[in-house]
Amino acid sequence: MLHDKDFEYYEKLAHWSFDEYDCYSESLTDWDLYEILKSVVTPDSHVLDLGTGGGEKLLANFPDCAEIVGTDYSPNMVATALENLAKSGRKNITFKVMDNLHMDVPDNHFDVVVARHTCIDAEQIFRCLKPGGYLLIRGVDKYDCWDLKKTVGYGQGFDDPVPISIVDYENVLAAGFRDVELVPLHEREFFKDAETFKAFLGVVPILDHMPEDDSLDKYIAKNTYSGRVRLLRNCYGITARK
């Protein structure tokens, strides 16, 4: 299997939980992936979670149903997910290694496919959904943390000619989905202090390296409120049906 440049990063990290960084967030948009998921899942549902990471979000937020499959191309992420599953005591959940771009799942099998903060191939997702099945996407793209990225001059998706939200939206439409909706999601995150904020930036892929000049300190000075550092997040949600 050929891997993209992010693969080694995810393999090394082997989890997707940042609870240790003291931060709270405020959503400015009334759109919640897990609320939507809960509204469409029934006890008989078969659900696929693409790019599941260490399964942390799946185990905490996916409702019980007939089958939940979490997949990730990083074997170390899947190993963490299996450990988290054993600790959770939850049933009807499996995790397996799978590349989202080379999906290995049956056709017309799932009632819901979730892709949170990961890449997708809309045509392959379309194939594995039952007629009437739902696709739920939450993503991060070019304009996420835009003020920070502009201040330091680079960052995740910074040079993308077209934001990935628009690429995903077009691809979902082109794959044949109906009722396709793209929603911009706005959030404010507040970190305990500059040290916590810098430590967080050191582990997440928002900036692929820390700036060598004083631009990050300038951003922090401009975005500190009552001692807390603010980060403006711009994500997107997509819902669609087969």
Ligand SMILES: C[S@@+](CC[C@H](N)C(=O)[O-])C[C@H]1O[C@@H](n2cnc3c(N)ncnc32)[C@H](O)[C@@H]1O
């Ligand atoms: C940002 S994390 C999100 C994890 C989880 N979905 C969540 O929302 O907490 C992205 C995950 O997608 C996985 N990933 C990235 N590209 C992938 C691909 N082509 N196929 C499968 N998994 C992929 C990474 O290994 C990583 O675990």
